[in-house]
Amino acid sequence: MTQALPRVIDSDAVLERLSPIALIDALEKKHLEDYETIGRLYTPVSRVERPGAEMLIWAGARADGSMGAKIVSISPDNGQLSAPAPTVHSAFALVDRLDGHFRSFIVGESFTRCKTAADSALAARYLAPLKPTKLVVLGAGAQARTHLTYLHAVCPSIERIDVWNRNRSRAEQLVEERFLPVNFHVSNDLEASVAGADIVVCLTSSSTPVLDGKWLKQGCHVDLVGGFTPDMRETNDAAILRSSVFVDHRKLTAEHCGDIFQPLKSGILDMSTIRGDLFDLCRKKIPGRRNPQEITLFKNGGGGHLDLMVAEWLSESPH
DSSP states (O other), rough: OOOOOOEEEEHEEEEEEETTTHHHHHHHHHHTTTEEEEEEEEEOOTTTTSEEEEEEEEEETTTSSSSSEEEEEEEEGGGGGSSOOEEEEEEEEEOOOOTEEEEEEESHHHHHHHHHHHHHHHHHHHHOOOSSOEEEEESSSSSHHHHHHHHHOOOTTTEEEEESSSSSSHHHHHHHHOOSEEEEEEEEEHHHHTTTTTTEEEEEOOOOOOGGGGGGTTTEEEEEEEOTTTTOOOOOOHHHHSSEESSSSSSHHHOOOHHHHHHHHHTTOOGGGGEEEHHHHTTTOOOOOOOOOEEEEEEOOOOHHHHHHHHHHHHHHHH
């Protein structure tokens, strides 16, 4: 018997039609089931006459045998090409839990962008202050627009967004899009912007901290997204020491994400002092924000388990 060809799903076409809340709710429900990141391969790739690239492969599985993997290519200089392109491209292969055939291939840049944004938005649902009004975002790259859209969906009280980027023109471009019903501003003073923020989002590829924890006001929520290797870091020890620390996946972030890996290695942070992960929060094993003055910090590490959750949802639902 000839096996049916895998279904190809264009995530850009599908996710563009859907409310962010639909994916955030689906991700919350998926965290009540048993998923795990089962493998991760990251390697730099040398290239002749242009900066190096990176390859990342993440695999995830569920206890009943459902599994899949995502392959990601990262070209940091794509924005400088004669025909500028996104720096990150990805595709996901979903494997059937019964006989192991490929059920679907998911393409389109919205898959990773929306998964990443929904991960942070789900955390904000539990950790952000009540009715935040000001958000500051560090980084104005390809992820920023999607990320801000998803965070605004769970925190619709946001009235102002300050945008900071090392390349000011990128911040200006994002502000000019005016894609949300809020007041957008380019940050001229990062410290001052952060000091007045209820939510601070880091979407950088920095290897040295760009956010100083001393700037954070009491009661704010910090969302760290960009650092996905042990050598990358977006904030400093002061932020860790002042915050209640949460992650999306304990083991993954402890091993692969510099904002958690480095403080653990130096002794600034201990595994026992990480308050919890998204599985703990969604299953109500731990409380989220405990009081209005608490500073909460969430490390978004991504991971194959999240990719699998989103892939199953896209493949099984009649979108």
